[in-house]
Amino acid sequence: MSQPELPGWRWGPFTCRIPFYHTRFHWQEALQGFFVAAATGLALVPIMTSAFALSYEEAIAISMIHSILIGSALIFFGEPYAPGWVTPALPLVLSFVIGGYDDPVSRFQAMTALSLNFAVLLIVLGVTGLGKKFVIWLPDTLKAGIILGAAIAAVYRVFVGDGSTPSIISHQPVSIILACAVCLIFSFSLPLQKLREKYKLVALIAALGLLPGFFVAAVVGPMVGEISYNIEWGILLPPVADAFAKVSPFVIGWPSWDIFLSAMPLAIITYVILFGDMVTGNEVIRDGLRHRQDEHIDINPTRTHLSVGIRNGLLGLFAPFFPTQGAMWTGVQVIIVQRWAQGKQAMDSLHSGLISYYLMGIPLLFFLKPLLTGLQPLLYVALALTLMLTAFACAYVALSIPRNNTSRGTVVVIGAGLAFFDPWTGLALGVLATLLMVGWDRNPDPIPHED
Template identity: 35%
Template sequence: MDKEHFVNRYRKYGEEQPYWKAGIFKVRLPFIHYAWSIPEMVQALFMCATCLGAIPVLTEVLGVSYDIALSMVIINGFFYTLHTLLGDPVVPGWVTPAVPIITAFLTTYEMGSGRTQALIALQMILGIIFLVLGVTGLGSKMVKIVPQSVKAGVLMGGGLAAVIGEIKEGGRFGKFPIAVGVGILVAYFCLFSPIWVKMRKSNKFIDAVGKFGMLPAILIAVVVGPLVGELAIPSVQWWPLFKVPEIGNVWNQLSPFAIGWPGAATWLAALPVAIVTYIIAFGDFVTSEALITEADAIRQDEKIDFNANRSNVISGIRNVAMAMVSPYTQMCGPLWAAVTAAVSQRYKEGPEAMESVYSGFGTFRISTFVAVALMPISSLLQPVLPVALSLTLIVQGYICTQLAMNMCDSDIKRGICGVMGAVLAIKGAAWGLVVGLILFFLLKEDKVRVPVEK
């Protein structure tokens, strides 16, 4: 839409969405600073299945009950809303690739207060790293200083790790092959296929379905899974309508103020795990910048301000707060790549599809916070939780690898990206980063390129 035909009740063409200035933060509230987005709200009601996917991990690793784990998910859901509230244009999520590393570390401690204290130390250190890098401005500098080929390698490694983790022996694809297989084909087709784009332009019903991003894939998995016997038939609980989080019980069982603070040895043991977790989370800042830059280039009517320092600070606040109230095995990461990409995809269709990027991101995260507390929704989705988590990870794999390839404009960069990505996916974030930096300095291209004779 060109400037002459642009109409918006909130901002002028090419300007930022309005906000209240609060230091580094830009406070935005729904209905006051941006419009509510119905498609994102509906999508969130079912995509919250991925958020609820934390429950099996929490019950298994920390030994808490289902009700306590659900309460922890609701508390975490509240902190999710801080990002768009404070001006970060993303859908935040977990530090997902780090979860296996974190659980391996935690299981070296016996179930009980010792293991919980180890989680507290890990998440507190991670939060402090986020805060220090954000407050000092080093977070934003890191995103800019890191070479393009190494950034691409981080993205490639994250994408490969996400897909490999699902399809390897013992992964969720092997446990639910039909539900995950059908669901991911539908997700890829509805999110990325040019054929689907053409179908949306010629059919109003298909266009309406296309507005809901990954929702069709989740709904199909809910139906297909029980039909083929891979998932149990849902048993919907209608009352009570809302789950009131058991904050008192969560506090008494998990808070360091109730169970005691970790000892010095636990803090020292958690430090390297926290550093590796941040290295993994760094890839989310790279992904965020790539997704937002791409969307900003297409939507000239709105200026989007992505600030890695602000994102670091908000992520730090979330991790420190959760460590003190309800330590979370998934950590508090700066990005849910699959949904951020899905919402960005619809945003790029123009102002008539989504008024502002904050309309999509803000509506989605507020809605998931409400949805995880709705007992009919959480009980309906309970059997499909592992499949929903698998779908979002495999979609994330596609997005990360696509962005990584787009960031490489030479053969050397593509080579560094591929090798680094493979090492990161197989050997871990620290190994991948070291290999990527060595290759960058070893194979660094000259700034002046020799012209090729025609």
């Protein structure tokens, strides 16, 4: 018989669970989370310093605010998902913001517009229950084109760049190519899957996610002269006030209505991706519940819409950098649920495991100078890895959706349009191509396991 969910302090549809008081500390998850967060949480710092004119310390301060907001999903809102970025939307966002606006002020205003548009969209669709109906109404070809557009934009950002920013790979070509190759092979290679089943060491390396690629880059980079380390000791106090003065609409001014309007299609596109994350998260939890009859996990789409909406609203006001406030980090969710499913002796509660992974909401990483300065030369590697793994995953998901060759060709056209044109033009091209080439091919039941 399933037991009640882990208790906490209820406020509205949310549940606040205080670390160490409501939840236990699991060192296994905390150790993984510390190093994986170190490997990925700072990936946007090179973009913030090069294209948004922040200092390294100011970019660290903005990343710390992002981390605190992500942790709030678990602690203050009581979500049962491992929160993360809406990563597939990131390359589309960077193309829109960096390619469409020339100065840091207007770029941060565009980020504010995206975050606030997304927040309003989520809250409206969540409260009214229209979110699921909207995603079912969209045709499969258009949804696949949106996902493939993210893949194309990611590859373009890594290998080509644009007029205002060079390609990511140009900074450290050998290190980035080797790191991406290692991560793609260990994450997706079919021959390696057989070795993972046969050898525990290979399975262990594959389970480390981005870290093997980082390790290769960290070792090879200095050998080829692309990376040099200058590790400093001590504590860093991130200059939150200085960063706030450069990014917040309260200081730099609010976006114009034109910016809000031009950002709306990208908010809609991001919502389609986010909804897929929520459905995936639900299925991962349901699979775990087959083994954990002793704990009830409340899956509440309305709560998730509202919590992600509130976090994006706060993001747009205080540290605008879209889309860093999503519902779920799929790889982490799978890892934590797998251990939770092993029984109460392995993990007392799913919420305890999730909050432990996110270091109990305490952003230690952003205060430790040795770790920050040690990772600084590897941040372009982190960004490239994030985008390339996103590109590969998005590509195979997108190309698995179409049911005939005409639809597959149309998906490529839509993806290219979304990657290379502004969001309104790309979305209009996608709708037109879908109607003319395949018709409105919506699936009446695309998420058959959703409650």
